[in-house]
Amino acid sequence: MKRNILIGILGGLLPAVFLFYPTSALFITACAAPTQEARQKPVLTDLYSFPKFNIPETRKAGSVDLTTVITIPEYKDTYNQEYAGGARVSSGGSMSGDMRKVFQSFAGTMGEDIETQLVAKGMTTKGPFPLSEITYPDKKGADLTVSINVVLDIQSNNPKYLGWSNYEGGERGKVYTADMSVGVKVFYYMLEPLSGEKMWIKTLDLGVQSYPYEYAIAQESYVAGNDGCGGRVYAYRDTNKQLYDTRAKIFSDVLKEAYPKIMKSAWTYLDVNEMLNLKLKSQEIRERKRY
Numbered sequence: 690m691k692r693n694i695l696i697g698i699l700g701g702l703l704p705a706v707f708l709f710y711p712t713s714a715l716f717i718t719a720c721a722a723p724t725q726e727a728r729q730k731p732v733l734t735d736l737y738s739f740p741k742f743n744i745p746e747t748r749k750a751g752s753v754d755l756t757t758v759i760t761i762p763e764y765k766d767t768y769n770q771e772y773a774g775g776a777r778v779s780s781g782g783s784m785s786g787d788m789r790k791v792f793q794s795f796a797g798t799m800g801e802d803i804e805t806q807l808v809a810k811g812m813t814t815k816g817p818f819p820l821s822e823i824t825y826p827d828k829k830g831a832d833l834t835v836s837i838n839v840v841l842d843i844q845s846n847n848p849k850y851l852g853w854s855n856y857e858g859g860e861r862g863k864v865y866t867a868d869m870s871v872g873v874k875v876f877y878y879m880l881e882p883l884s885g886e887k888m889w890i891k892t893l894d895l896g897v898q899s900y901p902y903e904y905a906i907a908q909e910s911y912v913a914g915n916d917g918c919g920g921r922v923y924a925y926r927d928t929n930k931q932l933y934d935t936r937a938k939i940f941s942d943v944l945k946e947a948y949p950k951i952m953k954s955a956w957t958y959l960d961v962n963e964m965l966n967l968k969l970k971s972q973e974i975r976e977r978k979r980y
Contacts, residue, residue: 727855728854731935731938736938738794739794740948742802745956747809750811751811753810753811756813757812758818758827759834761819762836763819764839783844783845788940791937791944792839797817806955828883829883832968833882834879834880834881836877837878837951838875839874842874845870847867849865851864854905856905861908864905868900869939873895874895875892876892877890877959884974888974904934904935905932907930909926
């Protein structure tokens with residue numbers, strides 16, 4: 690009889706043990722801190738190199754009686770309505786600091802390649818210089834100024850929070866995603882060097898492209914209390930540090946794709962015979978303005 694009663698009690702307890710097992714496990718493990726495998730931050734490489742333009746044909750250096758001053762290309766965007774360029778690419782606007790560095794490299798490479806094109810066409814060149822830094826003797830000694838400006842239409846939508854992540858090196862950040870569109874329009878100018886008067890304008894519209902991008906804001910830990918198990922409870926708060934931002938890579942890729950088209954158009958637009966005719970008009974402007 691006692692044996693049957695004992696079996697009955699055990700039979701009733703076993704289901705109860707299994708029923709409450711999850712709660713018991715939760716209580717036992719409640720003091721263990723949650724972990725997340727660390728992931729690597731996006732590697733943003735090859736931001737500052739652009740494909741060189743292959744010269745189709747070359748003339749003897751100095752074979753064309755034409756001297757040109759070349760400027761380093763500048764940009765303006767939907768937030769900065771004034772052109773900026775060279776070492777003084779303006780802050781603020783729709784470009785991040787890394788994007789502005791990309792444009793500086795892009796503009797420097799383009800200026801050098803435009804010079805190479807004009808030399809290959811037989812002209813004598815000066816520069817490339819920032820437009821504001823061309824000296825009076827260089828202006829006076831030149832027949833034309835070749836200037837290229839880029840208008841950028843950069844737009845981003847409201848970012849969406851994806852969650853937080855641990856990163857290699859012990860960093861933690863809140864991750865966001867958004868879409869960025871980039872429109873590129875290029876203006877080619879021929880100027881009378883001394884007056885800066887525009888004598889010739891041509892354009893190249895490369896359209897607008899849209900891409901998703903991601904960025905992360907770093908978080909720092911602080912002691913928020915006691916966990917009841919003899920340890921501390923840590924919480925996290927945002928900092929002003931950005932762990933990464935993929936916009937610069939996207940922007941660089943857009944400019945890399947645009948670069949051969951920009952240079953091919955420059956080779957076509959910078960026609961020797963047309964520029965020799967503009968040289969005559971440039972001389973007329975100087976006579977009229979008594980330079």
